[in-house]
Amino acid sequence: MKFTGKNVLVTGASKGIGATVAKVLADYGLKVWINYRSKPELADAVKDEIEAAGGTAAVIKGDVSVEADWKDMIKTIVDSDGSISYLVNNAGITKDKLAIRMSVDDFDDVINANLKSTFIGCRDSLKAMSKKKFGAVVNISSIVGEMGNPGQTNYSASKGGVNTMTKAFAKEAAPRAIRFNAVTPGFIRTDMTDELKQEVKDEYTRNIPLGRFGEAQEVADAVAFLLSDGATYITGEVLKVNGGLYT
Numbered sequence: 001m002k003f004t005g006k007n008v009l010v011t012g013a014s015k016g017i018g019a020t021v022a023k024v025l026a027d028y029g030l031k032v033w034i035n036y037r038s039k040p041e042l043a044d045a046v047k048d049e050i051e052a053a054g055g056t057a058a059v060i061k062g063d064v065s066v067e068a069d070w071k072d073m074i075k076t077i078v079d080s081d082g083s084i085s086y087l088v089n090n091a092g093i094t095k096d097k098l099a100i101r102m103s104v105d106d107f108d109d110v111i112n113a114n115l116k117s118t119f120i121g122c123r124d125s126l127k128a129m130s131k132k133k134f135g136a137v138v139n140i141s142s143i144v145g146e147m148g149n150p151g152q153t154n155y156s157a158s159k160g161g162v163n164t165m166t167k168a169f170a171k172e173a174a175p176r177a178i179r180f181n182a183v184t185p186g187f188i189r190t191d192m193t194d195e196l197k198q199e200v201k202d203e204y205t206r207n208i209p210l211g212r213f214g215e216a217q218e219v220a221d222a223v224a225f226l227l228s229d230g231a232t233y234i235t236g237e238v239l240k241v242n243g244g245l246y247t
Helices: 016-027 040-052 067-081 104-130 153-176 198-206 216-227
Strands: 007-010 031-036 056-061 086-089 135-140 178-185 238-241
Touching: 007 016, 007 067, 016 031, 016 040, 016 056, 016 086, 016 135, 016 216, 031 040, 031 067, 040 056, 056 067, 067 104, 086 104, 086 216, 104 135, 104 153, 104 178, 135 153, 135 216, 153 178, 153 238, 178 216, 216 238
Parallel strands: 007 031, 007 086, 031 056, 086 135, 135 178, 178 238
Antiparallel strands: none
16 A cells, blocks of 8 residues: 555554554554553553564654643644644543443543544644645544444444544545545454453354454554555545444
């Protein structure tokens, strides 16, 4: 894949899918800005791995639910590199609980961390990218934003909002030649899913047509494609990466 841009900011890139996305994009020659909120040692480890493989990376701290932190991150990147080419909104949280037991604070916390943060990132990156009339954004959403899930009313609402918000941003940004797309992973093998009991994983797997959990690499490959020059006529798309679980 070819990339015309030169750098990318990946939020929540110190572990999990975000870290894999950062490494994959660095392999394609992009300078990767690794965002973290509270554990610099994890972000530094991702940076070290990228640099050991011959890539270029920088670590950048910021709470994506805080508007001022977004402004500082974008300014830091633009001051350093002259522009921001790509953004991957990956950071997010869960606070799972049956809706009847879910507090308003639990709902608000997830909406703020997942939906509001993505809005701020999309808005502020669009402002910066508009100066060059170049850029692309991929928002990491979730299969539950499409089909819902018991115990995840707040998470489902946040990711459903990300999906439709992505489409709205795509329409607003198209005249400026800036693209917005989303990826909706299904069950992906991560440290979190590895901790599930085997019988639980077996039950989930039985419902997946491809018969297995996905890999973070497979999500990262989808993200890379949507950012790349190979997808320059794709915007407003919500790409499913779920093994056929929900179509």
